[in-house]
Amino acid sequence: MAECNVCFRHCHIEEGMYGFCGVRTCRDGIIVPGNYGKITSIALDPIEKKPLRRFYPGSMIVSVGSYGCNLRCPFCQNYRISWSEEAEQCSSQAQYISPEELCRIAVAEKTYGNIGVAFTYNEPLIFYEYVLDTAVLLKKENLKTVLVTNGMADVSAVNELFLYVDAMNIDLKGFTDHYYENLLKGNRQMVMDFIREAVKHCHVEITTLIIPGENDTDEEIFELSRWISGLTDGEGNPVGRSVPLHLSRFFPKFHMTDRDATAVDNVYRLKTVAEQNLKYVYTGNC
């Protein structure tokens, strides 16, 4: 048995068993990612699709995903690869791609405008060892590493990543503990600490999915954007006002079909609220 320290759950995992995320496992008394290099999807995407709007706009990026997640968002768009029950089935269908091979693919795709590799689709921090091994190789080839993440990891557990990651899109899914704990089975403070640290090391954009009746009040988005505006870089200089925020429209999905899609007008109204604190606010799915 060993304890995983990647996120707030601190799962105690028996030999050969898995933690809550469905991927971290105990082998010979050591916690390792059972999905190391196991890729369920790979595509060459426009960087704007991540979404990143202010990081090499117009470029393409090789985007890969594995399976597993340490959150349980009932509206998950990628539940087939994220939720552990379904993710277990992905394990046998995944294709092993070594860090060396992934780097070779990224280099080969340069001719199509590729700038690096984005770890996305499922939560990349739960196999941060694979991300790190690949990112080291990408850096040597002058290619970028991008994470699209829920940010729910202990900074001290994954801090080596900050030396190699060039950009992140991090979800800040709402701005109340109640929402994070009860609906998403997560921990808001851990995400905020992660964002605070990430901004000191790399380009960061933030995404909030607007769910009717959950996180869509003017007050909540004002407070969320105000907190972002107070972020500082590694020297303590204020940079938060320039951190881009993406407000995305929700569509009924998976376990959350009891409400309509977010009204487009509401997303645009919340954009103007957030713009009181931030320079760059974008809408998504509108």
Ligand code: SF4
């Ligand atoms: S990353 Fe996975 S195994 Fe580790 S503490 Fe979080 S849920 Fe548990």
